Amino acid sequence: MKKTDVMKSLAATRPASLKPADDPERLDRIIAAATARPSTEVGGTDAPERVPARRRRLLSPGRSLLGLAAAAAAVAVIVPATSSDRTISVAPRPSTSVSVTGEPTARQILLAAAVAVEKAPASGDYWRTATVDRWMLTDPTRSYVLEGGRSKEVWLAKRPDLRSWRVWQDLGVKPATPQDEAAWRDAGAPTSWRYPKDMRTENLFSVPSKPLETAAGERTGEQLHWKMVGELAGKPLTWEEASAIPSDPEPLRTYLEERIGKLDLTGSGMDVEEAKAHILLRNCVDIISTLPASPETRASAYRILASLPGIRAEGEMTDPLGRRGETLAYQEEIEPGVFAQVQLVVDPGAGQLLAEVRTNTTKLENGRRAELRLSTSFQAIGWTDERPELPVKKD
Template sequence: MNDDQIFKDRARVLDEDLAGRASTAGADALLAEIVSLERVPARRRLLPSPGRALLSLAAAAAAVTVIAPAILSDGTISVAPQPSTTVSATAEPTARQILLAAAVAVEKAPASGDYWRIATVNQWTRPDPTRSYVLEGSGSHETWLARRPDLKYWRIRQKLGVKPATPQDEAAWRAAGAPTSWRYPKDMKTENLFSVPSKPLEAAAGERTAERLYWDGPGGQLAGEDVTWKQMRTIPSEPDKLRSYLEERIGRLELPSGMDAKEARAYILLRDCVDLISGLPASPEVRSSAYRILASLPSIRAEGEMTDPLGRRGQALTYQEEIEPGLFSKVQLVIDPSTGLLLAEVRTNTTKLANGRQAELRLSTSFQAIGWTDDRPDLPAHRD
C-alpha cells in the first residue's frame, strides 16, 4: 500500500472516530501526520499499530486549530473567515504535504446536485490612465451550471466600485482632482501586466445583473478545448490516468513559435489541474487526483500561512508565470488543506508610475463557494 492510500485511510478513520468534532479534523490531523512522516528518512518510517496510530493522530487533531467551513443546508461548502490554522510549531508543511492533505479532504465534497455553483470576488489594481497613482477595483461573479435541460444556466455579476489602492495613492488622486470616473486610451502601454478597460471605470458600485446562458453549452474547458457534460463524466479519476488524459489533450495544442514546448506543456498541465479544483464540475475523485498531480510538480513552493483578499487564513503555494518573454508574475494559490478548497488565486507584479515610483499590481480571484447545490440562484430584477 502506498503512502497516499495510507494517508487517505487514516483520515477516514479519524473522521469516524472523533465524534462531535468538526468534520474536517481528520484532514487537519492528516496534514500534521504527513509533515511528521516526511521529516523521517524513508528507511526509518515504521507504521505504528492501528490503535497507536489513531491515538497519535487524535492528539495531533486536538493540537491544531481547525478551520470549520460553514456547511449550507444543501451540503455546499461555503468558506468563511476562521481562526488561523496551525499545523506545527516547529516546521512549516511543504507544498507536497499541503496538496496531499487537500487531496484527501476534497474527496468528501458533495458529488451531485441540481447546480454546479461557483461564487467569487475578483479584485484588481492598475495605474490610473495618467500612471500617477494606483486604483483598486472589485466585482462579484456567480455561475450556476446545470446538467438538466429543464434548469437554466445563469451568470450573476456586479461591479463593486473603484477607489485609490493605498493612502499614498489617495493623496495623488486628490491632487488630481478626485475624479470618480477613469477612461483609458486604447494604446496605453501596459507591459502585458493588465488589460486596458474598454469602458470607463466608475467609483460607484454597479447594479447586480443576471445573464441567461445556453443550456447546451460545455461544462468547462481543459487545454483550450471545451469539455461537454458527457465528456466530464469520462475524465479519469486515477492520478496516472488523469495525467495521461490531460497530457494527451495538451499535446494536440499548437504552441506559439519560439516557445519552449516542454516548459509550456508543463505550465498548461499545472493550469489544467488548478481549473479542475477550482472551476470544472468534475467529480471529487478527479479533483483529488488533480491535487495529487500538483503535488508531484517541482515548480510549486510553499510559503506558509497567509491571509487571502477576503481576510481568510490558508496555506500559500506559489509558482512563477511567464506573461511575456522574460517577464514573470508571481502566482499564489491559497488553500485550506482541511477542506481541500482553493480559497484564492493571487497574481502580483510591479510597474513604474510616471513619477518613478514602483507600484504593486495585483489580480485576485477569491472563491466564496465551489460545488454542487440543490439551491436556486437569487436572481436580481435586472436580467439580460
C-alpha cells in the same frame, strides 16, 4: 500562440493583503490528513514521479485563474490579458519531502487537500462557482493606482428542466493606497476614468474598453444558453465530456497529456515541453476550481500537482477575503527573464482553493514604483441543490 505584454518588474514580497497567521498544531493536522490513505497517487511514495527530464527544468502555468474566464470575458469591463494560449514558465524550486523547520511542505498541503476534497458532494442540480476578483490598474495618466473588483456567480444546471445563469456585480473603483488617494485628490478626485485604446498598461490587464466608475454597479443576471461547461487545454467541454474525465491520478494525467499533445504549441517563443508542462499545471488548477468534476477527479488533480516541482510552501496566511489558508507559491516567467509571483491560498482541511494572487510592479509617471495585484477569491466551488438568487428585474 500570443504573448502577453511584458511586465517590467515584479514584487518580490507577498501581497500586502495577505497577513501571516500562527497555528503551531497545523502541521500535525496536515500530515495526518495527507497520510489518511495509502500514498499511491502520482508522485507518491509507492509511485515514481512522472516528470520528464526536460520538464524538471521548468514548469509553466498558463492562463490566469479567473473562474470560468471564457464566460466572464463576455461581460467583463476589464479583460485579463492572460489567456489559455499564453505560455509561461516557472523557475523550479522543488519542495522537499521532509519539513526540517516544522512547516508543512507544498506536497503535504496538496495531498491533505486531495483527501479532504474527496468528501465533497458528488452531485447536485447545479455546479456553482462564486468568486470575487480584485485588480489594480494605473489611472490613464499613470499618476496613481486604482483598485477595483467584481463579484461573480456561475450556476451551471445539470438537470435539463433548469436554467444556467451568470450573476455579477461591479464593486466600484477607488485609489489603492493612501498615497494613491492623495495623488487622486491632487488630480481633482475624479469619479470615472476613460482609457485610450492604445494605452499600454504594463500589468496583468488589457486596457479597459469601458469607463471605470467609483460607484458600484447594479447586480446583473444573464441566462446561459450554451452547453459548454468550461475548457481544458484550450478546448471546450460539454457536460458529457466533463463527466468522462478520468477520476484516478494516472489516467487523468494521461488524459490531460494526450489532450495537450494535440495542441500546436510552436510559435510561443518557449520550449514545447515547457508549454506542455504549463498547460498541465493550469488544467489541474482549473479542475480543482472551475470545472464540474467529481470529487475523485478534483482529488487526483491535487495529487498531480503534488508531484510537480516548482511549487513551494510559504506558510499560513489570510487571503484577500480574510480567510486563513496555506500559501503555495511559484514564479511565472512571462517572457525570458521577466517574472511575476503567483500565490495559491489553499484550505487543506476543506480541500478548497481559497484564492489565487498575482503580483508585479509598475513605474508611475513620477518615477514611483507601485505594486499591482490581481486576485481571484473563491467563495463557493462545487455541487449544490440550492437555487440562484437572481436580480430583481426593474420595470
